Amino acid sequence: MNNFPLLPDQASTYATQVDAIGLALTSLTAFFTAVVFILVTVFAIRYRRGSNVNRKTAGDHNTWVEIAWSLPLVGIALVMFVWNVKPYAEVFNPPPDAEEIFVIGKRWMWHLQHSVNGIRENNELHVPVGRPFKLTLISQDVIHGFYVPDFRIKRDAMPGQYNTVWFTATKPGKHHLFCSEYCGTDHSQMGGWVYVMTPGDYNNWVRSGGTSAAPPKTPEQAGYELFTQLACGNCHKNQDAIRAPTLYNLYGRQRNLQNGKVVTADDSYIRKAIRTPEEVLLQGYNATMPTYKDSLDEEQVHDLIMYIKSLGNGAATNGKTAATAPKQGNKPTSEGEQQVTPVVTGATQANSAPQVDTALSNPTVKPAKPTTLPGNATSTVGGSTTR
Numbered sequence: 001m002n003n004f005p006l007l008p009d010q011a012s013t014y015a016t017q018v019d020a021i022g023l024a025l026t027s028l029t030a031f032f033t034a035v036v037f038i039l040v041t042v043f044a045i046r047y048r049r050g051s052n053v054n055r056k057t058a059g060d061h062n063t064w065v066e067i068a069w070s071l072p073l074v075g076i077a078l079v080m081f082v083w084n085v086k087p088y089a090e091v092f093n094p095p096p097d098a099e100e101i102f103v104i105g106k107r108w109m110w111h112l113q114h115s116v117n118g119i120r121e122n123n124e125l126h127v128p129v130g131r132p133f134k135l136t137l138i139s140q141d142v143i144h145g146f147y148v149p150d151f152r153i154k155r156d157a158m159p160g161q162y163n164t165v166w167f168t169a170t171k172p173g174k175h176h177l178f179c180s181e182y183c184g185t186d187h188s189q190m191g192g193w194v195y196v197m198t199p200g201d202y203n204n205w206v207r208s209g210g211t212s213a214a215p216p217k218t219p220e221q222a223g224y225e226l227f228t229q230l231a232c233g234n235c236h237k238n239q240d241a242i243r244a245p246t247l248y249n250l251y252g253r254q255r256n257l258q259n260g261k262v263v264t265a266d267d268s269y270i271r272k273a274i275r276t277p278e279e280v281l282l283q284g285y286n287a288t289m290p291t292y293k294d295s296l297d298e299e300q301v302h303d304l305i306m307y308i309k310s311l312g313n314g315a316a317t318n319g320k321t322a323a324t325a326p327k328q329g330n331k332p333t334s335e336g337e338q339q340v341t342p343v344v345t346g347a348t349q350a351n352s353a354p355q356v357d358t359a360l361s362n363p364t365v366k367p368a369k370p371t372t373l374p375g376n377a378t379s380t381v382g383g384s385t386t387r
């Protein structure tokens, strides 16, 4: 809209949906405001004191008139409700093929990392058009708000909690990124740009390693290195043991906790299990898992989660009789589709006894590194993890 933009650019699929709703709500409001305004004016003039009109027939109410304006309004309200709920619910539920970007808000900047290729960015985000991206947000200090007006998305980055939001960009160009939650002195400086590129430009950008100097390490690779350095594998083996449960196919599986709750092993659960294991103690195990709250930062915890995710998805085992029995350490061939290999369980009680997992041929101390790590394979194991 030339030089008088009423709205920011529309640069995501979500933006068009949001604007359509905004336009509908504004039009409806304007329409009914006009109707009420006109009627009030007409009646005020017509029935003003001393005017010569018939006041005899005035009843105190008219059922049909009341129904005639109530029902359509209820209808309109319901239509608006359904129409609004759909995108509102959708924006927090990324499609399964969305690429993850991990976002840390901290006073007063945004740290972002592409999970697929490991590229890091500060106050900048590069994405191609037409591809869904899922943001996993967390804060290292106070609440921040990740806000890209051109995408019409805004999501809080909270301390101690993962939030998600997703988008598909539609328009190449440079789009403002803001912090929308007052977070201290330099709050107004906290922001940057989202660069939306054509797929070709984006591929070149990724190939050149983005804007970072060092060859990027994916979170999964960094997580594997951390896992090795911290010797998590001293306790967590390729199969459930008395000492500790296996982390293979943990992701997505249902966990029975000592506090009686049953939870799904998602990002937030694993984060708690690593940082504050006492909050999510598993049934059948002792509280021997060390607390990593003070020694690992949010990025390192996320790296470990990505590594644990790469050890397979156990969602398919939920609801079966051996609900918590581990599957083999093979990576599932495709999403949600496990290779069906016999698992010797026999155990009826979750995690009460070591599970015999015959298919794992390699009883090494550490869970084997997945053979197919995506992205850059040149990074060296044991590199520094401190920044």
Ligand code: HEC
Pocket: 227, 230, 231, 232, 233, 234, 235, 236, 243, 244, 245, 246, 247, 250, 255, 265, 270, 273, 274, 277, 278, 280, 281, 282, 285, 286, 287, 288, 289, 290, 292, 304, 308
């Ligand atoms: C001293 C042994 C020990 C070490 C070392 C250890 N853990 Fe654990 N871990 C346990 C035990 C025991 C449990 C089960 C009890 C609980 O829930 O805390 C557990 C539970 C977990 C769980 C939840 C598993 C599930 O099945 O729900 C995760 C995730 C986890 N550990 C990750 C790690 C990571 C990552 C490291 C290394 C940074 C690590 N652990 C180091 C003993 C250990």
Ligand SMILES: [Cu+2]
Pocket: 105, 108, 143, 144, 145, 179, 180, 181, 182, 183, 187, 190
């Ligand atoms: Cu902020």
